[in-house]
Amino acid sequence: MPLGSELSASAVAHPNIAFIKYWGDRDSALHLPANGSISMNLGDLATRTRVVFDSSMRSDELFLNGVLQSGAAVERVRRFLDIVRSLAGQFICARVESENNFPAGAGLASSASAYAALALAASHALGLRLSEIELSRLARRGSGSACRSVPGGFVEWQAGSNDLDCYAFCIAPPKHWALVDCIVLLDTAQKEVGSLQGHVLAATSPLQAARLADAPRRLELCRQAVLSRDFTSLAEIIELDSHLMHAVMMTSAPSLLYWQPATLQVMKSVIGWRRDGLPVCYTIDAGANVHVICEADNAAQVRKLLGALEGVVDVLCSSVGGAVRLVE
Numbered sequence: 001m002p003l004g005s006e007l008s009a010s011a012v013a014h015p016n017i018a019f020i021k022y023w024g025d026r027d028s029a030l031h032l033p034a035n036g037s038i039s040m041n042l043g044d045l046a047t048r049t050r051v052v053f054d055s056s057m058r059s060d061e062l063f064l065n066g067v068l069q070s071g072a073a074v075e076r077v078r079r080f081l082d083i084v085r086s087l088a089g090q091f092i093c094a095r096v097e098s099e100n101n102f103p104a105g106a107g108l109a110s111s112a113s114a115y116a117a118l119a120l121a122a123s124h125a126l127g128l129r130l131s132e133i134e135l136s137r138l139a140r141r142g143s144g145s146a147c148r149s150v151p152g153g154f155v156e157w158q159a160g161s162n163d164l165d166c167y168a169f170c171i172a173p174p175k176h177w178a179l180v181d182c183i184v185l186l187d188t189a190q191k192e193v194g195s196l197q198g199h200v201l202a203a204t205s206p207l208q209a210a211r212l213a214d215a216p217r218r219l220e221l222c223r224q225a226v227l228s229r230d231f232t233s234l235a236e237i238i239e240l241d242s243h244l245m246h247a248v249m250m251t252s253a254p255s256l257l258y259w260q261p262a263t264l265q266v267m268k269s270v271i272g273w274r275r276d277g278l279p280v281c282y283t284i285d286a287g288a289n290v291h292v293i294c295e296a297d298n299a300a301q302v303r304k305l306l307g308a309l310e311g312v313v314d315v316l317c318s319s320v321g322g323a324v325r326l327v328e
Contacts, residue, residue, distance in 0.1 A: 009125040013116035014321035024202030031144035035215035043321025047113035057093035088126035115142030116149035136167040152323035178296035235281030262311030
C-alpha cells in the first residue's frame with residue numbers, strides 16, 4: 001500500500017438490553033461467556049463509527065464524540081484492530097472516530113454498539129467480507145455483548161464451547177413484537193467499575209454457581225416468552241434474571257453496589273404499576289439506570305409516570321432495532 005493511501009468505512013450499530021444477562025467469562029481473553037443470553041436491540045440509540053486506515057500514520061488514534069482519547073480506551077481499540085489487521089493480513093494504523101447519541105459508560109451497553117460498529121467498519125475497510133456469524137464472533141473479541149448488537153431484533157448469544165461456536169443470532173426480527181425500552185437515566189457519569197472488571201469478579205461470588213446452573217431454564221422461558229409475545233411471562237423471567245445478576249455483583253469480592261436509592265424507587269414503582277394492571281417490567285444492567293420494558297401502546301403513559309419520579313434525570317425511549325450496517 002503506497003505511503004499516504006487510505007482505506008475507510010463507516011458503520012452504525014445499536015446497543016442492546018439483555019433480558020437474560022451475560023455476567024462472567026469462561027475465557028476472559030476470548031470473551032467466552034459463562035452462560036448464554038438473550039437481548040433486544042435498541043433502535044433509537046446508536047453508535048456511528050468511521051475507521052480510516054492510513055499508511056502514513058505511526059499509531060492508532062481514537063476520537064470519541066470528537067474528543068481525542070488516550071490510555072486504556074485507545075489500548076483496547078488497538079488490541080481489537082490488531083485482530084482485524086491479522087485477519088486481513090494488512091498491518092496499517094487507523095484513525096477511529098466514534099459518536100454515540102446516548103451517554104457512554106453509564107450502563108447503557110455503549111461498548112456493545114461501539115465494537116459491533118467497529119468490527120464491521122474496520123473489517124470492511126480492509127477488504128474483509130464477513131458473514132453475520134463471523135462478524136458476531138469478531139465483535140465479541142472487543143466486548144462480549146457486542147456480538148449481540150450484530151444481528152437485528154431479538155437476539156440470542158449461544159455460549160458455545162469455543163471461539164468458533166460462540167456467537168449471536170436473531171431469534172425474532174424487529175417487527176415481531178412492538179416492545180419499547182424506557183431507559184430511566186438516574187446517573188449518566190462513567191461507572192467507577194466497568195463491566196470488564198465485573199466479569200472477572202463474578203466468579204468470586206458464592207451465588208454465581210447457582211445462577212449459572214439455572215441459566216438454561218431461564219433462557220428457555222425467556223425465548224418462549226419472546227416468541228409467543230407473552231408479556232406476563234417475560235416480565236417474570238427478566239426481573240428474576242436481573243435480580244440474580246445483581247445478587248452476584250453484591251456478593252462478589254469486592255462487592256459491586258450499582259443501585260442507588262432512586263434505582264429502588266423505580267423498581268418498586270414499576271411493581272406497583274403492574275399490580276394495578278399496567279403491563280410493565282424492569283431490568284438493570286451494570287449501573288444505576290433502569291430499563292423499563294413495555295409494549296408500544298403503553299410507552300407514552302409509562303414515560304410520563306417515570307418522568308414524575310424523584311431522582312429521574314431523563315427517560316430515553318427506544319423501540320426494537322435492526323442489525324449493524326454500513327453507512328456512507
